[in-house]
Amino acid sequence: MDRFQEMQIFTRIVDRRSFTQAAEDLNLPRATVTNSIKRLEARLGVRLLERTTRQVKPTQDGDIYYQRCMRLLADLEETEEAFRDPDPQGRLRVNLQGTLAQYFVVPRLPEFIERYPRVEFFIGSGDQFVDLVREGVDCVLRAGELADSSMIARRVALLEQVTCASPAYLERHGDPATLEALAAPADARAGKPGHRAVNYLSPASGRAHPLEFVTPEGIQRVTLPGPLAVNGADLYTAGALAGLGIVQVPRYRVREQLAAGDLCVVLAATPPPPMPVSVLYPQNRQLSLRVRTFADWLVQVFADVN
Structure with a gap:
């Protein structure tokens, strides 16, 4: 040896x-x-x-x-x-955010494997923090703003987002025309129940993300109460479909529900900021050809998302 x-x-x-x-x-x-x-x-x-x-x-x-x-x-x-075959080879261990894997990466993975047949994938999924070095993972794909970390991030996409709610929810709580109407407290005497959100909990802090809106004055944040808090993308959308509150999601996640009328866009004039998607890998490491090639391919995959 x-x-x-x-x-x-x-x-x-x-x-x-x-x-x-x-x-x-x-x-x-x-x-x-x-x-x-x-x-x-x-x-x-x-x-x-x-x-x-x-x-x-x-x-x-x-x-x-x-x-x-x-x-x-x-x-x-x-x-x-610098001297070997320019095509990547070997095992590539990646961890993908679940819906990104389901909607974009896995359906097009045959393209990558056909082009680079000597790369063998091991894919894990989740939204939680991953210690790449300790867990032996080459890179992760995550959506959302990234917390401070020891990893290097390469942005591969910005996903359009929408604010939406179910018709049943809007019938009970009303369709807010402004952010002021959205944030207005409940008024029992006037029969106004006040607006609610399905709250998405941060994997890092455990706290609910506020709703965010792009306005001429900058990004405004509104925190709403709600009967349901979740930590998964599928549950988040399911809560909105069940009429439990307002959500903000990438448009690709609810395109079919919007077309079918199961969800409705709310406050279209002040949309949420786009959601970044990034590939992360450890600092102080020589980035392998496998990871570089995979990251370049992800940029192509997300080029036509919206």
Whole structure:
């Protein structure tokens, strides 16, 4: 086993905090991974990893060695890519926001695989934060404004959004003509129940996102009460269809419901700001040809969304 492979094994163990998961990622026997680290530590004369029953983490010497290994491996990858076959190959582990995967990425994935047949995909889905390094994920695709993070983001699309509600909701609560009417409190004497929202909870903070509107004065935010709070895109739309409140969603999510009259656009003169869609990947890493090619392809996929 050469020293570069030992470095690859060591850095993968640090990233995954596990001998077993590192072995699975590298398609190596668990014993091979264990013996490689034993030989590496013996040759260097230092202990690189602290092993407990729950996890593996680098020692102080291990952390220094890890940083240097990452630089060397990045240089090696960059050097080899300058001479190897220009087509990407190998396993690509990605995590996609569920509706983006369902509506856009997976239906067109055969195009990518036909063009790059040596790329093998492993796709996970969700809206939650993903620790790319710890979980061994190459990149993630997310919609919405991004919180501060240690990842690099590449924007691939801006999705048109609409504010909408069901006809049954508008019949009970009225169709607000202005933002002032939307935010007006309930008036029991006048028989005005006040407006409600299906509230979408932030995966990061757990707090409900306010409704946002683009006006000549800038973006205005309105927070409404509501009987339902959700943390998933499908449930969010389902709540609006059930008449439980007003929602703001990308137009592609409700195009059919709008055409059928199951949902109606509200406050069209002051639409929500467009929703950004971004590919994220770790900082301080040599971006592989697989990830670069996939990100470029996603830009093409979303080019004609609206």
